[in-house]
Amino acid sequence: xIELSELRDSAAKAFPAGSILPNREESxxxxxxxxxxxxxxxxxxxxLGLGRAAGAAIIQELGKVLCTAPLVPALxxxxxxxxxxxxxxxxxxxxxxxxxxYVPLNMLPxxxxxxxxxxxxxxxxxLFEADMASTVLVGSDDGYRLIPLDAxxxxxxxxxxxxxxxxxxxxxxxxxxxxxxxxxxxxxAAAALHDEIAxxxxxxxxxxxxxxxxxxxxxxxxxxKMRKQFDRPLAMFQxxxxxxxxxxxALTVAEALFETRAAAADTASVVELGAMKGHATDTxxxxxxxxxxxxxxxxxxxxxxxxxxxxxAMLNLQLCGSLDRLQEVTGRAALAAYA
Amino acid sequence: MTDQASPDTLRSELRSWLAANKPQGWxxxxxxxxxxxxxxxxxxxxxxxxYAIPHWPKEWPGGGRSxxxxxxxxxxxxxxxxxxxxxxxxxxxxxxxxxxxxxxDEQKTRYLPGILKGETWCQGFSEPxxxxxxxxxxxxxxxxxxxxxxxxxxxxxxIWSTMAQYADMCLLLVRTSxxxxxxxxxxxxxxxxxxxxxxxxxxxxxxGDEEFAEIFLDNxxxxxxxxxxxxxxxxxxxxxxLASERGLTLLELSNRxxxxxxxxxxxxxxxxxxxxxxxxxxxxxxxxxxxAASALADRFLENRIAGIERVGDASIVKNAYSRALRAYxxxxxxxxxxxxxxxxxxxxxxxxxxxWMADFMNSYAWTIAGGSEEVQRNIxxxxxxGMPREPKGWVL
Ligand SMILES: Cc1cc2nc3c(=O)[nH]c(=O)nc-3n(C[C@H](O)[C@H](O)[C@H](O)COP(=O)(O)OP(=O)(O)OC[C@H]3O[C@@H](n4cnc5c(N)ncnc54)[C@H](O)[C@@H]3O)c2cc1C
Numbered sequence: 001x002i003e004l005s006e007l008r009d010s011a012a013k014a015f016p017a018g019s020i021l022p023n024r025e026e027s028x029x030x031x032x033x034x035x036x037x038x039x040x041x042x043x044x045x046x047x048l049g050l051g052r053a054a055g056a057a058i059i060q061e062l063g064k065v066l067c068t069a070p071l072v073p074a075l076x077x078x079x080x081x082x083x084x085x086x087x088x089x090x091x092x093x094x095x096x097x098x099x100x101x102y103v104p105l106n107m108l109p110x111x112x113x114x115x116x117x118x119x120x121x122x123x124x125x126x127l128f129e130a131d132m133a134s135t136v137l138v139g140s141d142d143g144y145r146l147i148p149l150d151a152x153x154x155x156x157x158x159x160x161x162x163x164x165x166x167x168x169x170x171x172x173x174x175x176x177x178x179x180x181x182x183x184x185x186x187x188x189a190a191a192a193l194h195d196e197i198a199x200x201x202x203x204x205x206x207x208x209x210x211x212x213x214x215x216x217x218x219x220x221x222x223x224x225k226m227r228k229q230f231d232r233p234l235a236m237f238q239x240x241x242x243x244x245x246x247x248x249x250a251l252t253v254a255e256a257l258f259e260t261r262a263a264a265a266d267t268a269s270v271v272e273l274g275a276m277k278g279h280a281t282d283t284x285x286x287x288x289x290x291x292x293x294x295x296x297x298x299x300x301x302x303x304x305x306x307x308x309x310x311x312x313a314m315l316n317l318q319l320c321g322s323l324d325r326l327q328e329v330t331g332r333a334a335l336a337a338y339a
Numbered sequence: 340m341t342d343q344a345s346p347d348t349l350r351s352e353l354r355s356w357l358a359a360n361k362p363q364g365w366x367x368x369x370x371x372x373x374x375x376x377x378x379x380x381x382x383x384x385x386x387x388x389x390y391a392i393p394h395w396p397k398e399w400p401g402g403g404r405s406x407x408x409x410x411x412x413x414x415x416x417x418x419x420x421x422x423x424x425x426x427x428x429x430x431x432x433x434x435x436x437x438x439x440x441x442x443x444d445e446q447k448t449r450y451l452p453g454i455l456k457g458e459t460w461c462q463g464f465s466e467p468x469x470x471x472x473x474x475x476x477x478x479x480x481x482x483x484x485x486x487x488x489x490x491x492x493x494x495x496x497x498i499w500s501t502m503a504q505y506a507d508m509c510l511l512l513v514r515t516s517x518x519x520x521x522x523x524x525x526x527x528x529x530x531x532x533x534x535x536x537x538x539x540x541x542x543x544x545x546x547g548d549e550e551f552a553e554i555f556l557d558n559x560x561x562x563x564x565x566x567x568x569x570x571x572x573x574x575x576x577x578x579x580x581l582a583s584e585r586g587l588t589l590l591e592l593s594n595r596x597x598x599x600x601x602x603x604x605x606x607x608x609x610x611x612x613x614x615x616x617x618x619x620x621x622x623x624x625x626x627x628x629x630x631a632a633s634a635l636a637d638r639f640l641e642n643r644i645a646g647i648e649r650v651g652d653a654s655i656v657k658n659a660y661s662r663a664l665r666a667y668x669x670x671x672x673x674x675x676x677x678x679x680x681x682x683x684x685x686x687x688x689x690x691x692x693x694x695w696m697a698d699f700m701n702s703y704a705w706t707i708a709g710g711s712e713e714v715q716r717n718i719x720x721x722x723x724x725g726m727p728r729e730p731k732g733w734v735l
């Protein structure tokens with residue numbers, strides 16, 4: 001059994017701290033060679049069967065360097081494909097993915113409608129790095145479908161993001177012939193699949209956020225130790241020390257909740273994992289806010305890296321349900337639990 | 340005895356034990372002395388059943404429990420609405436840790452068994468002029484000889500000493516020298532509270548309780564054999580006392596707070612807020628904050644059991660808990676509205692009572708006592724993050 005700490009170590013070695021925003025194609029290649037697409041895949045499908053927590057441990061490390069390889073949408077799609085009832089070509093597709101083909105799942109809710117003749121139309125936002133893919137797994141209120149990007153009626157539209165560590169696309173479907181798409185799950189099967197994917201998604205976005213938060217925090221403390229004003233390092237001013245201590249507390253608390261929920265991710269409810277994701281992303285937000293402020297002018301430049309973390313933090317807050325939504329759902333569930 | 344019981348077995352065993360034995364009506368006690376008596380009885384009952392000191396090692400009856408078992412005990416105690424062990428808090432944590440780690444065999448044999456018989460301890464560290472700057476203590480001890488052995492003659496004043504008015508013994512920090520670094524002149528004594536010259540005066544607390552007290556020491560004689568560690572080495576011993584308070588106790592308290600989230604839920608329903616999305620969000624955020632503080636306390640204890648603890652870890656656990664406690668009671672005050680501004684009888688021995696103003700005021704105990712929130716931040720920043728200390732040598 002591979003320990004999570006070994007996975008973390010090898011991820012940190014492959015993507016060393018400090019070299020942020022590594023090249024996207026090379027990173028993807030490396031991630032695939034490292035076998036990271038296999039960690040969560042069951043053994044009977046050729047994977048390592050280490051579960052979601054293993055994926056999360058790797059993603060947390062990659063988050064530290066704002067890795068541009070889209071491991072999160074790929075792992076989510078693979079969980080969906082692997083967890084779906086058998087469909088034609090399933091084994092071959094899994095094999096292709098294991099070999100390094102990028103098949104993403106949309107990271108934002110999509111809307112797809114089938115016309116009476118079965119042809120599909122709709123809008124599916126939130127496809128990360130879709131220009132690297134030839135097939136995508138589309139999750140919508142209408143089930144899960146594999147859609148080849150070269151099918152008739154399919155268009156990809158890039159939507160430039162503030163977060164330049166990622167590229168995101170809308171998938172526009174305009175009368176895609178029924179024969180082009182593969183229905184992977186609908187009805188109850190889709191609902192069950194949705195929960196399974198949501199568990200992983202909450203965990204991975206939280207992992208990415210906490211990796212980013214840790215890196216941003218370290219960067220800030222180092223900067224304060226180095227930068228001198230009023231004849232002393234800024235790190236000597238108690239007002240700033242206390243802010244750093246508060247951020248350290250917030251980060252450690254968020255990591256503890258993350259690790260606890262990650263260890264129980266297969267049995268925890270989607271609501272519990274969502275609460276954790278909300279908390280982790282909000283902690284990332286808190287840390288990037290102070291990080292920019294404590295850097296002074298340099299924090300507002302394109303040249304200095306801290307802004308990249310802030311942009312990723314703000315985007316992560318929007319994925320898998322907003323903080324407001326997740327908190328409300330958590331409150332509702334707790335109210336019911338204490339009935 | 341339940342030494343090797345699995346957590347599930349322990350849980351069901353504990354549930355039936357609690358159903359038959361848990362104290363009734365303790366929330367209605369309005370007299371502090373009666374409260375102290377009820378605390379003692381409850382503690383002795385728990386000792387007998389093997390649930391009082393799950394965090395002690397297994398040589399002690401009821402000790403040596405795994406983390407999972409300790410959690411079960413605290414969760415079930417909170418769920419059954421039993422009182423927190425306030426009276427024996429210093430005895431079972433601070434006194435135990437100090438004696439266990441730093442005392443000689445004679446002192447251990449003399450005092451540890453007494454704790455389980457209900458002997459209670461208080462902590463005489465703080466003084467009017469020495470709070471956060473604890474090393475500035477002035478309470479003076481001078482050595483003198485007596486026919487039956489040397490003694491320290493102690494003069495001075497201690498303050499904020501929790502439950503000192505009911506204590507049999509005191510963990511006392513005194514100054515035996517004013518030469519050199521101020522830490523170097525501190526000595527650690529175990530003082531009998533019934534010694535001639537000890538006067539205790541309870542202090543009325545913000546919410547009307549008398550939880551802490553002043554201790555006046557007028558030529559009090561403490562035998563030299565009651566000293567822990569060498570003369571002048573008391574500062575290091577005091578760290579063992581303080582370390583037990585920051586962190587370890589919070590596993591119990593955060594689990595109790597988790598159990599008490601039901602009080603907030605009740606309030607939300609009673610006031611008709613069950614469909615108010617803003618309030619549901621605030622509640623959701625609180626639930627997550629409390630869960631996270633508990634997860635951290637768990638991890639801290641796991642690490643401690645595994646022998647991994649870094650400087651500053653306990654400070655983080657303490658601040659995480661105290662912030663969650665403040666947030667918990669503040670939400671209660673807010674949701675309770677005007678009703679919480681009318682004075683209502685307080686409950687002794689619990690931090691999450693549902694008397695929201697009282698709970699809110701009491702929550703400050705955790706941001707001030709045992710090293711204030713600000714002092715913990717200094718520790719985290721300077722000793723954990725390596726941020727430089729301010730230059731010394733400033734004079735008033
Ligand atoms: C409920 C309760 C129970 C207690 N029980 C005990 C007990 O049993 N035994 C015992 O010995 N003591 C006890 N104490 C005392 C407690 O340890 C002290 O109150 C605490 O250490 C703070 O000291 P102080 O009250 O003198 O405040 P001060 O030290 O005067 O602090 C005042 C304010 O200044 C801040 N401050 C001080 N120094 C710094 C600094 N260097 N940097 C930034 N901010 C700073 C503090 O955080 C605080 O906000 C108890 C206190 C309370 C509230």
